[in-house]
Amino acid sequence: MNIDFNNVILKKYVVDKSEHTSAKKLNIAYGVDRNFLFGAGISITSVLVNNPDMDIHFYIVTDFVDDDYLARIEQLAQMYRTTISVLVFNNEAFRQLPSTKFWTYAMYYRYVAFEYLSTELHSVLYLDADVVCKGSLDELTQIHFNGEYAAVVNDIDDVRLKSGSRLGIPELSTTYFNSGVVFANLVVWKEQNLITKAFDILLDKSKELLYFDQDVLNILFYSKVILLRRDFNCIYGVDWTLAYDEYQQYISDENYLSDKTRLIHYVGVTKPWHRWANYPVSKYFINAYKKSAWSDIPLLNANTAKLFKRKSRHERFQKKYIRSFFSHIMYIKTKLGSKSA
Secondary structure (H helix, E strand, C coil), X not given: XXXXXXXXXXXXXXXXXXXXXXXXXXXXXXXXXXXXXXXXXXXXXXXXXXXXXXXXXXXXXXXXXXXXXXHHHHHHHHHHCCEEEEEEECCHHHHHCCCCCCCCHHHHHHHHHHHHHCCCCCEEEEECCCEXXXXXXXXXXXXXCCCCCEEECECCHHXXXXXXXXXXXXXXXXXXXXXXXXXXXXXXXXXXXXHHHHHHXXXXXXXXXXXXXXXXXXXXXXXXXEECCHHHCEEEEHHHHHCHHHHHHHHCCCCCCCCCCCEEEEECCCCCCECCCCCHHHHHHHHHHHCCCCCCCCCEXXXXXXXXXXXXXXXXXXXXXXXXXXXHHHHHHHHHHHHHC
């Protein structure tokens, strides 16, 4: 599968409001579809709020953007004197790649970011849109690659320990990483033609991939990564709050969410931008949201059967029983509507 990335980018918008006076420089990229543009905007804000002394160029790689979003990007760049590029690309080729109901082909958009940016950058910090910054990223600017493909953070134990045997590389049980935060060596990405190798693995029917894009990156980067501390990818699920005992234990573990945490990664169905995610752990997102160019936009409501179902569960947990009941009704109505469509 070959894609001409010179032609796949349809439009490029660059807003440069930076004064470019800082010696500390960092490139940060997001690969998102329209459902995660809002989250990406708040994530960018969180980085800017916590790293005022750094010259950062943000890249949003997406298959959709509208005039309102571009206007808010310009407003954000002006507010924080930064540079933001929005790259809009044709996603048709990516529809050929394996996906599921829960893992859409949008997960491969990080590959677009790596491939396109490898023509102009030596390195880039890739962040999922549900990653929020709560501390300095200065340490990442001091990383110097010596042949390594990336600097990454191990996935949670339950995922990491099973992945070695699942992928037929036992050593990955020690080093299997989460792809939501990847500080990538783009020189190696380009030299090794990793985009082609990634597609070859994805289209190989003999491969039993569970996390698709993440599995592929782990296979490609095997034995060639720098492992960062959990501080740089504290994996946390808002939905874990529903299992209250485990939730309390998790947030009290200093190896996870603590004052030292630099990046918190909100995995799972419920995101901190959902209206029902009103828990203490969402405060890092909310703080950035209030300081963003999207502060006048309400937090998002449920709009799919899966989200209405999860919303209902959280409202029941929060003892909002009437709201939970009506959310469950909307879950049934939306689910039946999708089946008849």
